[in-house]
Amino acid sequence: MSDILLEVKDFNVILDGSPIISDLDFSLNEGEFLTILGPNGSGKTVLLRSLLGLVPHSGQLNWHRKPRIGYLPQGLNQMSVRDMPLTVKDFFSLKKLKSAEVTAILSLVGLENAVMNKKAGYLSGGEFQRMLVAWVLASQPNILFLDEPTAAVDIAGGETIYSLLKDIWKRQNLTILNVTHDLNIVYAHSTHVLCLSRFGHRCHGVPKEILTPDVLNGIYGADVKFYTHKGV
Amino acid sequence: MTSQLLLSLVSGIFIAGSAAYLGTLMLSRKMAVVAGPLGHLALPGAALAIVYGFSISLGAFPFVVLGILLIWLLEIRTRLAMEALTAIVFATGVATAFLFLPIDKAEAALVGDISKVGIYETLASVILGSAVVFTIKRSYSKIMLINIHEDVAKTEGINVKLYNLIYLSAIAIIVALGVDLVGGLMTAALVAIPAAAARNVSTTLGQFGAVSGLFGIISAAAGITVSAFTALPAGPLVILTSAAIFLVTVPLAKV
Structure with a gap:
């Protein structure tokens, strides 16, 4: 089992008087490819930026090893x-x-x-x-923070970038914290997923184990379906 | 060449060259116009210097520092756009200056008068201009990264507050010196025009800084020399030379 690299407890972010993230707990192991998933406005980018120390926050943020970000x-x-x-x-x-x-x-x-x-x-x-x-x-770096890294490229280009990142992640034994709203990225590349929503629903774990239709409906607030081809 | 012309040339070249070099950073941060309102805020200080008979740059400096502090604090407190804040600062500076600036002596404050610069002012221009170039050259890559993306600069371990302070201090020094050369109305031109012309013809960052500095130096040398042999003021001639260089570079713009 991998060592814990980052532990987040009772994590809160308030911007302009509005709570964006409330009482969030999760941990990140070394070597994980963790994707922060959620719809627009769920606080994904705010979470990533606050973990980087770019946004004021409260709660515990414990790095178990000095990160090179x-x-x-x-x-x-x-x-x-x-x-x-x-x-x-x-x-x-x-x-x-x-x-x-x-x-x-x-x-x-x-x-x-x-x-x-x-x-x-x-x-x-x-x-x-x-x-x-x-x-x-x-x-x-030993950890990469990626915020929608393929937002400015087309679908094929985006897939190439993610394949490249995954290849480098494996070869250099990196830890990756990735933000996206694209479910395909989660299933294709991530070892773990942390879901955020505007309605307080959350999930954290291995994508294929925890992203059930009910959980996705709770996260996106709509009837979301994800189809996979046989053998994928 | 008279010794007065030599002093004016040395002083002008150091001010314009360092302003143009700094201008490349201001242009890449879309802040070149900020130097204009700061120059206007220098007017009350220039007015005091004229009334009490001391160096215009010396009078301008504390007012420019005050202006930068005001914009910095107001931006944090109100989150208003930089353009709105600089407009407020500009109006305040001009209004204050015209309360007590003797109109018959206003020309030096408004359009500068490098033709009467003394040995100590020239020395100050050489030392401060060189210090700005040296400091900015050492900090150039870090300030450029802050200009490109502040959050990335922070995560790369750059002390953004420190480098912003260095950058703003350099602007304050250049604006205060620039008031002597081109007056409070046209200081933005010293940083903006050579940098814009250099951008038209440069393909690398190294060329950008060097060519901008060179254009600044050519503008000052040509403007001051023409002024010495005509009855025309040096400040506007420096700016017009700079504008002519810019026009020449327009067809060469690498876009």
Whole structure:
């Protein structure tokens, strides 16, 4: 059994006087791929940002081992830097990395060395996201916080990014905390799921064991069905 | 070349060069226009300096610091947009200045007067301009990452409050120095125009900073030199040279 990396107890977040997260308890083991699932407005991003210390919160947040965090936020995409004369090489130089290190980390995410001199703002959505994954991995994190990492790419590109992340997760023995509202991602990639809802319903565990139709209805507040093909 | 022209050139080049370099960070944070209202807030200080006969930059500096503190505090307290707060600060500065600024002496405060700069003011421009360039160069990658995504910068272990303080202090120094060169009405142009022109022709961050600084230096040198041989004021000539460079770069814009 894996060691506990993070323990969260009696966790509360109040923003502008409104409770966003109340009395949340869960733990995260080393090597887990935990997806925080829920509809819009359920507090997924707020939870992720408060675990990063970016949002005021109360309760216990116990790291059992010093985390080296890599963070892929929502909304950081090629359009964010399109106005700047910023090449991929420049983007990595913000971390003071040497060219050889950048080349090695880019190849890890399937990007050619030629991309180094391209403007980061003019990469495709998928290329930019791969570059960001490489940039985050360059700091050698032991835990990745991902907030809708495929929001700015199409379905095929999104699947490629998740396959890449899963591959890196296995190879580098990382722990991943991922936010999404996409049930497919949970079933295809996550070892565990933490559900949040606007109506107070919660669940935590192995997806195929706990995501029953009743639980999903409670989370989404509607009749949600999930179909799998045979053999999946 | 007269010694007065030399002092004006040295002073102008250091102010404009450092302002243009800092401007690349302000442009990437979409904050270039903020320097304008801060320059306007410097007007009461410039007015005091004119009335009591001391350096305009010295008079402007505490008022600019006050302006930055006001915007910073009001933004935290009200969460109003930066544009709204700078408009309030701008109006307050101009209104206060015109309460006691002698109108017949207003020109130096409004459009600057680098042609009468003394040795100590030149020395201050060289030292402070160099200090801003040195400090910003050392902090450039961290401030740029904060500009790109503040939360990512925080999770990468960057002390965002500290670097914002360094950045705002540099702006305060540049605006106070800029009032001497182009006056309180046009300080935004010192940071915004060379940086915008440099963005048009640069493909890398390194080029962006260097080219912007170079455009700032060329604008100051050309504007001050032309002013020395005509009866025209240096401040507006510096800005117009800068604007001409920008126009030349427009067809070359790399988009």
